[in-house]
Amino acid sequence: MTTRGSATRRTILKTGGVAALAMAAGAGAESAAAEPVLRSDLQAALDDVVVAGASGALAEFRDGASVWRGSSGVAELGTSRPVPVGGRFRIGxxxxxxxxxxxxxxxxxxxxxxxxxxxxxxxxxxxxxxxxxxxxxxxxxxxxxxxxxxxxxxxxxxxxxxxxxxxxxxxxxxxxxxxxxxxxxxxxxxxxxxxxxxxxxxxxxxxxxxxxxxxxxxxxxxxxxxxxxxxxxxxxxFLRGPHSHGYLPLRQDGQIVPADVTTFNPTxxxxxxxxISTPAEINHFFLALLTGRLLSPALLEQMLSPSAGPGYALGIGRFPLPCGDTLWGHTGGFFGYQTFAVTSADGQRQLTVSANPWGGNPGRAISALVQTAFCGSAAATAEPLWLPEMAI
CATH class of the missing domain: 3.40.710.10 (DD-peptidase/beta-lactamase superfamily)
Structure with missing residues (x-):
């Protein structure tokens, strides 16, 4: 996305504007025993996902017993409704x-x-x-x-x-x-x-x-x-329960407008x-998987043995971070929805992010959010992590 476009979206976030994104950004943020600095860094990085090209985004980061949940943007374009923290989304x-x-x-x-x-x-x-x-x-x-x-x-x-x-x-x-x-x-x-x-x-x-x-x-x-x-x-x-809307670009009367694709037959x-899931339940699943609650040690070891490909094992990807940490998880894409779910090898730290791309590509900003969560804001870079996702 161009610098001018990013600046425009950032201005909307900060000033309120017609889209009322400022009202929604961070409106749903919650924390449980999380450090204030960590909370503010994560929220700022989540806001950047919206700035980079998403109508809305939500995330849950868990560090041991501490849990941070945040949202940014709007649940539906043309409204001021905030993205529901803990909302449901298509995980791709x-x-x-x-x-x-x-x-x-x-x-x-x-x-x-x-x-x-x-x-x-x-x-x-x-x-x-x-x-x-x-x-x-x-x-x-x-x-x-x-x-x-x-x-x-x-x-x-x-x-x-x-x-x-x-x-x-x-x-x-x-x-x-x-x-x-x-x-x-x-x-x-x-x-x-x-x-x-x-x-x-x-x-x-x-x-x-x-x-x-x-x-x-x-x-x-x-x-x-x-x-x-x-x-x-x-x-x-139908996507039932609290959720954000997903969009695809539609050319109409010579202009690109958002086509709402929230309702879509997923076959x-x-x-x-x-x-369909939530950030908390995706984190729960990966925690159970990586700490041996679902598979025997021998089968889990096989699952986590990468192939000759770029760090992909048996249905799960390996994500090396610039700060030296290694995460396991998967990314996903479905019409109007983009997901990134990763967990540290010991299961102590986890992040699941869902965004609704619109007006740009939030992929790099999601990568920066992941790096902020696991490496600290000072270590976050613009380099994207590997994103294997369903290209639809």
């Missing part, structure tokens, strides 16, 4: 860590093996299926084409996308888009992020258990952890990015 590709955890739970129970092939469970579904293993799918080393890369053909414009926003897509329909394309590389020889991998994994889970993958997420993760605000929505297009993302 963070869904993949939930799916990977379920797969590993089934491995631990002997229902699946990481060396099982796709052909064994889903015969005839994909090229090279007899040589692609579940491990390849989990770590994106399968070489399977990403069906999302064909969205430009399906939806050349925002108008085309909006016309199909309530359509229910079947997993086999979207996997077929990938199956029509040649493999990106031979299985296990390289790395390439592909949402198709997690469709195939969820299809394997359903074949192995005889139940929808969402039911397995509920059985193995949501119910045991008491995550009542986390949902696998299926074909339900287009399915097991690659459909889950």
């Amino acid at each position: 590709s963070v869904t993949k860590t939930f799916v990977a955890t379920v797969v590993l739970k089934l491995v631990g129970r002997g229902r699946l093996r990481l060396d099982d092939t796709v052909e064994h469970w889903l015969p005839g579904t994909i090229t090279n299926g007899d040589r692609i293993t579940l491990r390849h799918l989990l770590q994106h080393t399968s070489g399977v084409f990403d069906f999302v890369a064909r969205f430009g053909e399906l939806f050349p414009t925002t108008e085309d996308l909006l016309r199909q926003r309530y359509r229910t897509w079947s997993p086999t329909e979207l996997v077929a888009l990938a199956a029509e394309m040649p493999p990106v590389f031979e299985p296990g020889t390289s790395w390439s992020y592909s949402n198709t991998n997690y469709f195939l994994l969820a299809m394997v889970v359903e074949r192995a258990t005889g139940r929808p993958y969402g039911t397995e997420v509920q059985r193995h993760i949501l119910r045991p952890l008491g995550l009542r605000d986390t949902e696998v929505p299926g074909d339900n297009p 287009i993302a399915w097991a690659a990015g459909e889950i």
